[in-house]
Amino acid sequence: MRILSLLPLALLAAPALAAPVEPSVATMKRVVEQLSSDAFEGRAPGTAGEEKTLKLLVDEFTRVGLKPGNKGSWFQDVPLVEITTSNTTPMRFTGGTAPVTAAYGPEMVVGTYRTGIKKVDVKNSPVVFVGYGIVAPEKKWNDYAGLDVKGKTVVILVNDPDYETKGLTGPFNGRAMTYYGRWTYKFEEAARQGAAAAIIVHDTVPAAYGWNVVQSSWTGAQQVAASPNDNADQSMAIGWIEGAKAAGLMRSAGKDLATLTAAAKRPGFKAVPLGVAMSVGFDVATRRHLSKNVVALLPGTSRPNEYVLATAHWDHLGRCEAAPDGDDICNGAVDNATGTAALVALAEANVKAGATPRSQLYVALTAEESGLLGAAYYAAHPVVPLAQTVGGINIDAMSVAGPARNVVVVGRGKSELDAYLARALKPDNRVITDEPTPEKGFYYRSDHFELAKRGVPMLYFEGGDDLVTGGRAAGEAAAKDYERNRYHGPKDEITPAWSWPGVQRDLNAYYRVGRELATTTAWPNWNPGDEFRAARDTSRARASK
Structure with missing residues (x-):
C-alpha cells in the first residue's frame, strides 16, 4: 500500500468546485465494517473473500446508480497465479x-516468482x-559492474x-526514495543479472517497516501476474533476511555489515564476494485463477468520452501470521477497506449531485498487496483509452487518527493536480505539506504509480499529520x-477508537478534486521535467490527431 511548490494552473471555464453534497461517512463506515469483517477472511485474491468483496461492490455501485464500466460488465479479469510454498528448509550459509543458519519466519522469508516449477532447491x-x-x-x-552473478x-x-x-538533493534524490530503492526493483534487477537467488537485508528504518511486516506479508500464499514463460526469467529464489542474522553472516565471512554498507553508499562501489555458499529449498504449489478489477461508470453528459478515474485496491493479505491471541485474519480495515468504501461514498455523492460533463470511472483494483498487479494490468489493458483519461485520484489507507490541519501529498510537486487539491x-482551511518520511517511498507503493508510468496524472494524498488535537506529535505517534x-x-480492524470527523474532511477533499476534474475543460499534466511528462505529452499528442 500505502507509507514542492504549488504551481499556478490556468483554468478554462473554471467551474464551481462542487455541488452542495457531502459524501456520506455513514455509508463509508457501513461498507468498511463489512469489508473488514472476519467473514471476508482478509480479502485475498482468489478466495471466498474475493467473491464476497466483488458481490458487495457490485451491489453497492448498483444501489447508488452507477453502470457496469467494462463493455457492459462490472469486471475486468486479471490473470494471476497463486504460489504457496511449503516444507521450507532453513537458509544455510x-x-x-x-555455518550460519536462518530459520524460516523469524530470521528469513523466501519464495519464488516462478510458476512453472514444483520445487526450488538452491545448493551451495x-x-x-x-x-x-x-x-x-x-x-x-x-553495483553489478564487471560482475557475473549467474x-x-x-x-x-x-x-x-x-x-x-x-535534504532532497543527491544522486538518488537524497532522503526521498526513488524506484531504485524499492524491494520490487531489487528483485527485478537481480533477475536481469541472472542471479539464482536474491536476498534483501532487512533494516527497519530504510525498509520503512519492522520485520513483523515482512514476516506477515511473505509467509502466506503469494500472487504473481501470469506470464507466457511462467516467469522463467526470474531468480529461482527471492526473499529477505533479518538484519541481525545478516550481520552474523558477514562476520562469518570475515566482513562487517556496517563497513560494507558505508562502502556501498559511495559511487564506484565494487561488489564483494563473501566466500560463502547459500543453500535453501522448498516445495511450490501453484493455482491459476482470474481475479477481478471492479469497474463502475457514471456517464458524462456532454463529454462522455473524457474520463476521470477514482481508484482504490480492494484486496488485502487474507490469512497471515497469527497474532499472540491466535487471530490469523489480516482484515485490512485501514488498508484498504477505507479506500474501497470511499469509492462507494464518492460515487453515491456524485450521483446525488448530478452527472458531470465528463464521465467518472470508479475502479476497485485487485492484488495491490502483491505488487500493484491489478493496477498494472489495468494500465496495460485500460477499459477506456489512457489518452482520454483526464487524470484521477487514488485512495489508499485513509487516516482514522482525527481531523488534521493539513494533508500530505505523496509526490508533491510532480503534477498540476496539486493545485486542484489546494482549492x-x-x-x-487546510493546507498541503510535504511528506514527513519521503525515504519510505510511498509514491512507489500504491496503484497510482502504474498509471503514472503511462502518463496519467494521478493524485495520491494521505490524511494529515498535524492533528487538530495534539498537533504533529500526536500525528507522528498515531x-x-x-x-x-x-x-x-x-x-488492522475497525474499532470504536476510530475518528470519523477526520475521515469526512479527507473524503470531502477527494470529492471536490474529482468533481472539478469531471467538470472543467482543462487537461492537467505532469510538471515540466517530471519523469512522467513525456508519456503524457505523447499520449495527448496522439489523441489530438
Whole structure:
C-alpha cells in the first residue's frame, strides 16, 4: 500500500468546485465494517473473500446508480497465479568461520516468482554482496559492474544509497526514495543479472517497516501476474533476511555489515564476494485463477468520452501470521477497506449531485498487496483509452487518527493536480505539506504509480499529520502506532477508537478534486521535467490527431 511548490494552473471555464453534497461517512463506515469483517477472511485474491468483496461492490455501485464500466460488465479479469510454498528448509550459509543458519519466519522469508516449477532447491550457491543492487546508467551507478552473478546468490541492501541525507538533493534524490530503492526493483534487477537467488537485508528504518511486516506479508500464499514463460526469467529464489542474522553472516565471512554498507553508499562501489555458499529449498504449489478489477461508470453528459478515474485496491493479505491471541485474519480495515468504501461514498455523492460533463470511472483494483498487479494490468489493458483519461485520484489507507490541519501529498510537486487539491482544501482551511518520511517511498507503493508510468496524472494524498488535537506529535505517534501494531497484521480492524470527523474532511477533499476534474475543460499534466511528462505529452499528442 500505502507509507514542492504549488504551481499556478490556468483554468478554462473554471467551474464551481462542487455541488452542495457531502459524501456520506455513514455509508463509508457501513461498507468498511463489512469489508473488514472476519467473514471476508482478509480479502485475498482468489478466495471466498474475493467473491464476497466483488458481490458487495457490485451491489453497492448498483444501489447508488452507477453502470457496469467494462463493455457492459462490472469486471475486468486479471490473470494471476497463486504460489504457496511449503516444507521450507532453513537458509544455510557455509564456508565461513562457522555455518550460519536462518530459520524460516523469524530470521528469513523466501519464495519464488516462478510458476512453472514444483520445487526450488538452491545448493551451495556462491554469495556476493552487491550493495544496493542498482544499475542506473543515467546516474553513472552500477553495483553489478564487471560482475557475473549467474547461478549465484546476491545479498542486497534496501532503499537508496543516500536515504540518510537530510535534504532532497543527491544522486538518488537524497532522503526521498526513488524506484531504485524499492524491494520490487531489487528483485527485478537481480533477475536481469541472472542471479539464482536474491536476498534483501532487512533494516527497519530504510525498509520503512519492522520485520513483523515482512514476516506477515511473505509467509502466506503469494500472487504473481501470469506470464507466457511462467516467469522463467526470474531468480529461482527471492526473499529477505533479518538484519541481525545478516550481520552474523558477514562476520562469518570475515566482513562487517556496517563497513560494507558505508562502502556501498559511495559511487564506484565494487561488489564483494563473501566466500560463502547459500543453500535453501522448498516445495511450490501453484493455482491459476482470474481475479477481478471492479469497474463502475457514471456517464458524462456532454463529454462522455473524457474520463476521470477514482481508484482504490480492494484486496488485502487474507490469512497471515497469527497474532499472540491466535487471530490469523489480516482484515485490512485501514488498508484498504477505507479506500474501497470511499469509492462507494464518492460515487453515491456524485450521483446525488448530478452527472458531470465528463464521465467518472470508479475502479476497485485487485492484488495491490502483491505488487500493484491489478493496477498494472489495468494500465496495460485500460477499459477506456489512457489518452482520454483526464487524470484521477487514488485512495489508499485513509487516516482514522482525527481531523488534521493539513494533508500530505505523496509526490508533491510532480503534477498540476496539486493545485486542484489546494482549492479543494480551502473550504476547510487546510493546507498541503510535504511528506514527513519521503525515504519510505510511498509514491512507489500504491496503484497510482502504474498509471503514472503511462502518463496519467494521478493524485495520491494521505490524511494529515498535524492533528487538530495534539498537533504533529500526536500525528507522528498515531502513524508509528499503526505501523508497529496493525499495518499488515491481524489487528488492522475497525474499532470504536476510530475518528470519523477526520475521515469526512479527507473524503470531502477527494470529492471536490474529482468533481472539478469531471467538470472543467482543462487537461492537467505532469510538471515540466517530471519523469512522467513525456508519456503524457505523447499520449495527448496522439489523441489530438
